[in-house]
Amino acid sequence: MLITCPYCGPRDVIEFTYQGDGNRERPQPASQNLDAWNAYVYDRLNPAGDHNEIWQHSGGCRAHLRVVRNTLTHEISSVAFARGDHKVAARHKAEGKT
Amino acid sequence: MVERQSPLEPAPLEPELRTGSHGDFEHGPDVILSETRPGSILQLAAWPGQEKNLIAGIHTVTGLALPDGAGAGSTDGVRSVFGFAPGKFTVVDEAEGLVSAFAGVVTPAIGTVTDLSHGRTAIRIAGPKAEWVLAKFFAIDFALPAFPVGAGRSTMHHDVFAQIQRTGADQFDIYVFRSFARSFWKALCHASEEVGYEVQ
Ligand SMILES: [Zn+2]
Numbered sequence: 001m002l003i004t005c006p007y008c009g010p011r012d013v014i015e016f017t018y019q020g021d022g023n024r025e026r027p028q029p030a031s032q033n034l035d036a037w038n039a040y041v042y043d044r045l046n047p048a049g050d051h052n053e054i055w056q057h058s059g060g061c062r063a064h065l066r067v068v069r070n071t072l073t074h075e076i077s078s079v080a081f082a083r084g085d086h087k088v089a090a091r092h093k094a095e096g097k098t
Numbered sequence: 099m100v101e102r103q104s105p106l107e108p109a110p111l112e113p114e115l116r117t118g119s120h121g122d123f124e125h126g127p128d129v130i131l132s133e134t135r136p137g138s139i140l141q142l143a144a145w146p147g148q149e150k151n152l153i154a155g156i157h158t159v160t161g162l163a164l165p166d167g168a169g170a171g172s173t174d175g176v177r178s179v180f181g182f183a184p185g186k187f188t189v190v191d192e193a194e195g196l197v198s199a200f201a202g203v204v205t206p207a208i209g210t211v212t213d214l215s216h217g218r219t220a221i222r223i224a225g226p227k228a229e230w231v232l233a234k235f236f237a238i239d240f241a242l243p244a245f246p247v248g249a250g251r252s253t254m255h256h257d258v259f260a261q262i263q264r265t266g267a268d269q270f271d272i273y274v275f276r277s278f279a280r281s282f283w284k285a286l287c288h289a290s291e292e293v294g295y296e297v298q
Contacts, residue, residue, distance in 0.1 A: 007168045007184050008252065012237045015254060059254035061183035081184070083146075 015059035022052035114287035123294030128227035137194035144209040180250025219279035224269040227293040
């Protein structure tokens with residue numbers, strides 16, 4: 001399985017670390033909404049198909065990535081920085097082929 | 099500065115670390131391995147939105163211009179710079195003390211400067227089979243069009259994290275954690291045996 005890091009380009013999955021389900025929304029730390037915390041900790045969609053995931057390119061640029069992976073085929077249909085601050089670098093990578 | 103001791107000092111039972119030709123070198127060694135021992139190895143990181151100011155600061159201090167793009171870099175043989183992550187750059191100088199030159203240029207509002215000079219070991223592999231040997235270690239494209247001179251890559255060999263800069267058409271500088279340098283060097287030697295290698 002290859003993941004195309006927006007900074008580094010296509011790399012083997014061995015360079016990446018799975019950081020969990022990308023659909024979760026963490027409640028504010030002070031939140032006392034037990035249902036929200038319960039959902040954050042336990043509720044998973046477990047889809048047979050496209051799945052939002054967080055991965056870290058831990059053996060490369062170390063950026064955290066938002067990945068859409070098909071759980072049936074392992075096809076990866078989208079990869080983006082989890083934080084939107086570095087879109088410039090991603091664009092250069094796509095355009096400049098460095 | 100504290101005097102540095104190389105982690106690659108030769109030992110009696112470790113022929114790979116001794117200068118000279120090794121392996122299958124009957125027709126001449128096809129790679130040359132050396133430790134470049136730069137005086138300064140720095141890691142610079144820009145706060146979000148400050149990348150251009152950091153790149154300008156690197157130019158001011160080193161005279162090196164950074165080409166646009168992820169992983170881009172340049173070298174003049176004495177100083178080198180390359181991007182290894184979004185907004186982050188490795189800057190290397192043969193001389194010690196580069197970190198103090200950045201004080202006042204890369205201000206706390208722009209980003210951070212971390213001196214890794216004692217924490218990394220720089221290994222150079224050069225020669226017509228350098229690409230061939232490295233391709234056995236790292237699952238990245240070493241061909242010149244995909245990995246141009248000056249450019250840098252962050253990758254790993256098993257759990258040994260490595261930053262690689264191409265500093266010539268058939269020359270690469272590899273930065274590894276100092277504590278891994280000795281075993282990585284030996285692995286590099288064993289992988290180079292089939293093409294013949296010279297330790298300089
Ligand atoms: Zn990456």
